[in-house]
Amino acid sequence: MPPYYCHDQATLLIGDAVEQLRTLPERSVDAVVSSPPYYFQRDYGVEGQYGLEATPQEYLDTLRLVFREVRRVLADDGTLWLNLGDAYSQRKAVRLSSHQEGLHGARGARPSWRESRAAGRARMSRENLIDGQAVTEKSLMMLPERLAIGMCEDGWILRNKIVWAMTATTPDPTRDRIPGKWEPVLLFSKSARYHFDTSTPGTDSDVWRFPASSGAGSHTASYPLELPLRCIRAGCKPGGTVLDPFSGSGTTGEAALQLGREYIGIDLNPAYHELAKDRFARRALTP
Numbered sequence: 421m422p423p424y425y426c427h428d429q430a431t432l433l434i435g436d437a438v439e440q441l442r443t444l445p446e447r448s449v450d451a452v453v454s455s456p457p458y459y460f461q462r463d464y465g466v467e468g469q470y471g472l473e474a475t476p477q478e479y480l481d482t483l484r485l486v487f488r489e490v491r492r493v494l495a496d497d498g499t500l501w502l503n504l505g506d507a508y509s510q511r512k513a514v515r516l517s518s519h520q521e522g523l524h525g526a527r528g529a530r531p532s533w534r535e536s537r538a539a540g541r542a543r544m545s546r547e548n549l550i551d552g553q554a555v556t557e558k559s560l561m562m563l564p565e566r567l568a569i570g571m572c573e574d575g576w577i578l579r580n581k582i583v584w585a586m587t588a589t590t591p592d593p594t595r596d597r598i599p600g601k602w603e604p605v606l607l608f609s610k611s612a613r614y615h616f617d618t619s620t621p622g623t624d625s626d627v628w629r630f631p632a633s634s635g636a637g638s639h640t641a642s643y644p645l646e647l648p649l650r651c652i653r654a655g656c657k658p659g660g661t662v663l664d665p666f667s668g669s670g671t672t673g674e675a676a677l678q679l680g681r682e683y684i685g686i687d688l689n690p691a692y693h694e695l696a697k698d699r700f701a702r703r704a705l706t707p
């Protein structure tokens with residue numbers, strides 16, 4: 421299948437992350453910066469989406485497969501920067517992201533839960549099984565850590581667990597624990613020796629302070645531009661190629677282009693690639 425979009429230094433591929441990664445040659449990218457769908461966080465409304473697997477174990481297995489393919493396409497001296505939030509073990513419902521087409525409630529705004537359920541647009545998680553065992557109700561499931569352990573078994577080297585301290589977050593209504601205000605960004609390398617620019621501002625500490633989201637267009641799960649900018653400056657050689665297998669609104673792509681790197685982005689959802697295309701076009705117009 422031809423690329424969804426190919427212009428100057430950016431290529432967007434449409435489809436499932438594993439399938440599209442399999443079309444890329446081995447050792448063809450220099451850095452990967454990405455944030456996969458979190459477990460039962462939102463419904464992107466697209467067939468084949470990750471994140472709504474029947475059990476967290478299936479979710480972890482799927483992501484592990486993605487990062488095996490990522491490892492294949494990464495140069496031997498390349499780096500992977502992975503932002504992934506955790507989830508609590510609970511029966512949880514998600515509904516379609518509010519910006520999905522046709523999703524307008526009676527008030528013309530986001531539909532109520534009742535409207536979402538009535539329209540069959542709310543999905544419920546099941547028992548949270550990992551390794552065949554149910555994780556105790558209400559417990560954090562340690563999904564980033566479990567994935568990282570699996571990835572290390574697949575050959576990855578885990579070099580950093582960076583704390584992304586979020587400076588602006590949405591309120592967390594839970595009353596019996598402390599609100600979560602940070603997420604990990606895991607730095608992996610493929611080999612013991614890899615490209616790393618220690619002169620990159622901000623890499624003197626593993627606590628990074630950025631706002632929670634860039635709020636890019638209508639993509640609600642986008643990270644702030646400063647995050648991929650820092651990762652790419654530090655972990656991608658000048659003129660190299662950056663890949664994001666969960667490209668979304670193209671934040672990684674915008675950072676890559678800004679820093680004179682090439683970009684390859686994969687996403688299942690054409691609406692998100694359209695947001696990314698607009699971003700790249702706006703960039704080209706900016707003197």
Ligand SMILES: C[S@@+](CC[C@H](N)C(=O)[O-])C[C@H]1O[C@@H](n2cnc3c(N)ncnc32)[C@H](O)[C@@H]1O
Pocket residue numbers: 435436437438454455456457458464468469470471636639641642643665666667668669670671672686687688689692
């Ligand atoms: C957390 S968001 C990424 C946001 C992105 N970092 C940004 O700044 O806009 C995860 C993305 O994964 C995409 N996605 C979900 N399942 C996928 C799959 N099976 N293959 C490829 N992309 C998928 C979703 O459409 C969504 O855009």
